[in-house]
Amino acid sequence: MKAAMSKNVFCTAVLSLAVILGGLQTVCAQQNSGSSAGGPAGVIINHYAARNFTAGAIPAADLERIIQAGIRAPSARNLQPWHFTVVQNQNLAKKMVSDNVEGNVLIVVSAAGDGKTNGVQILDCALAVESIYLAAQALGYGSRIYTGPMDSLNKNLKAELSLPSGYSAVALVRVGKVQGGVDAVSAASSRKKTEDLVTYKR
Numbered sequence: 518m519k520a521a522m523s524k525n526v527f528c529t530a531v532l533s534l535a536v537i538l539g540g541l542q543t544v545c546a547q548q549n550s551g552s553s554a555g556g557p558a559g560v561i562i563n564h565y566a567a568r569n570f571t572a573g574a575i576p577a578a579d580l581e582r583i584i585q586a587g588i589r590a591p592s593a594r595n596l597q598p599w600h601f602t603v604v605q606n607q608n609l610a611k612k613m614v615s616d617n618v619e620g621n622v623l624i625v626v627s628a629a630g631d632g633k634t635n636g637v638q639i640l641d642c643a644l645a646v647e648s649i650y651l652a653a654q655a656l657g658y659g660s661r662i663y664t665g666p667m668d669s670l671n672k673n674l675k676a677e678l679s680l681p682s683g684y685s686a687v688a689l690v691r692v693g694k695v696q697g698g699v700d701a702v703s704a705a706s707s708r709k710k711t712e713d714l715v716t717y718k719r
């Protein structure tokens with residue numbers, strides 16, 4: 518009788534834990550995907566370029582994971598031509614993105630060359646940029662890619678950013694907190710029609 522009772526208590530405890538974990542997983546998936554569609558492809562399909570960043574620090578462990586996503590990006594012949602400059606200093610950040618909010622981090626991706634004509638390296642850097650952009654959203658942050666500030670950055674800020682000698686910035690990714698509950702699908706701009714973009718040769 519006593520054994521049966523403790524077995525019941527054990528089963529109830531395991532069941533409760535499973536329910537709590539299941540619920541947590543759903544909440545995390547919703548937060549992490551930032552969208553209604555979860556699952557591994559959720560962030561990739563439903564990403565959006567964040568517009569309204571809010572103040573707030575990004576914990577170092579999250580930032581490290583986001584940077585690792587860039588480092589792990591694929592590159593031609595695995596040359597990994599990139600350098601990542603992680604700008605947390607707000608004065609410096611505002612020189613690149615004038616409306617930067619306290620706590621936002623700008624990750625500048627640079628490579629050897631002028632940042633414009635070093636073809637395959639730019640493609641490699643673009644993949645690292647995309648990985649950073651998506652990893653940030655997978656962790657529940659907002660992110661946005663910028664190339665607009667590159668000309669001025671490469672002209673005026675290379676030394677202040679300590680870019681490696683001979684490198685130019687290709688793009689930067691802004692990562693930061695955003696209002697919770699943003700519906701990524703409707704927050705994103707519309708896309709061209711699939712039938713105008715895709716050709717199947719069957």
Ligand SMILES: Cc1cc2nc3c(=O)[nH]c(=O)nc-3n(C[C@H](O)[C@H](O)[C@H](O)COP(=O)(O)O)c2cc1C
Pocket residue numbers: 564565566567661662663664665666688704705706707
């Ligand atoms: C290569 C590249 C450069 C971009 N440069 C800028 C930029 O300089 N400033 C900016 O506000 N957004 C920039 N964006 C963000 C785009 O405007 C945004 O991704 C696009 O409008 C789609 O928005 P959505 O994802 O919200 O639909 C850039 C995006 C890419 C991919």
